[in-house]
Amino acid sequence: MSLLDGLEIGQVVAERTVHLTRDSLVRYAGASGDFNAIHYRDDVAAQVGLPGVLAHGMLTMGVAVQPVIDWADARGWVSDYQVRFTRPVVVDPQQGADLTITATVAALDDDTARIDLTVTFADQTVLGKAQVRVTTLA
Amino acid sequence: MNPELTERAFAPTAPYLVGREKVREFARAVLATAPLHHDPEAARAAGFADVVAPPIFPIVIAEATLQQLLAEPDAGIDFSRVVHGEQRFTYSRPIVAGDELTATLRVTSIKTLGGNSMVTSESAMTDAAGEHVVTSISTLVIRGDDA
Numbered sequence: 001m002s003l004l005d006g007l008e009i010g011q012v013v014a015e016r017t018v019h020l021t022r023d024s025l026v027r028y029a030g031a032s033g034d035f036n037a038i039h040y041r042d043d044v045a046a047q048v049g050l051p052g053v054l055a056h057g058m059l060t061m062g063v064a065v066q067p068v069i070d071w072a073d074a075r076g077w078v079s080d081y082q083v084r085f086t087r088p089v090v091v092d093p094q095q096g097a098d099l100t101i102t103a104t105v106a107a108l109d110d111d112t113a114r115i116d117l118t119v120t121f122a123d124q125t126v127l128g129k130a131q132v133r134v135t136t137l138a
Numbered sequence: 139m140n141p142e143l144t145e146r147a148f149a150p151t152a153p154y155l156v157g158r159e160k161v162r163e164f165a166r167a168v169l170a171t172a173p174l175h176h177d178p179e180a181a182r183a184a185g186f187a188d189v190v191a192p193p194i195f196p197i198v199i200a201e202a203t204l205q206q207l208l209a210e211p212d213a214g215i216d217f218s219r220v221v222h223g224e225q226r227f228t229y230s231r232p233i234v235a236g237d238e239l240t241a242t243l244r245v246t247s248i249k250t251l252g253g254n255s256m257v258t259s260e261s262a263m264t265d266a267a268g269e270h271v272v273t274s275i276s277t278l279v280i281r282g283d284d285a
Contacts, residue, residue, distance in 0.1 A: 030167070065193055066170055066171075077190070082227075085222050
């Protein structure tokens, strides 16, 4: 069955809550090569006036699209993905941080669905204009 | 910010060879558990030559072009004041392990707004055959002295 069969605008295709910890940040730093210390050192974060150690914006972006990929499975691929970073995600050393992701169908054409993401942390959205285009695999 | 950066030509980066283990490592870091990212057989069954990189993987390659931008002696970018504002990836096809990608940087816009500067740049990535694979578009916000 094609990815787009029966899909309707406004339909929620995936919802998930993801738990990030300081370990997640260190792992992403290593994998990506982004070793900015505000993502793992409380003293450096405080020095530059931040409320705490922050998740990399790119980690939030990378994690947020995952429910869409799992939904598409091998039926589609992400041909376009964009976000605005609107609020920081503060990752507590003991409690971590929970991101809640909702993926909703926003537009449809012949071979592509535009899925919009709502990503919240502590009841506030952290990404703006988070749009994923999923193109069907032939 | 130096507005003339938008007219500057940057040299293509050295080719980046996408490794299977790097794709797996990066996938683990962004909690990407789908078999397409980890299992070459699953990837081949879906029509790909090898494991598929997660959508934001090109940021690893774009890092080299960011360094080119920061290294411009007249760029006027203080990295400690840089915040990532927006990010977009626009693909012609997915990246798979075995791809050899070369990125070419272009600064597309520089704006100043209330003491902050916003610089938007594109890294267009092509494969070994010279075909376009993906363009990474980043907007960086450089906070002004008072911000």
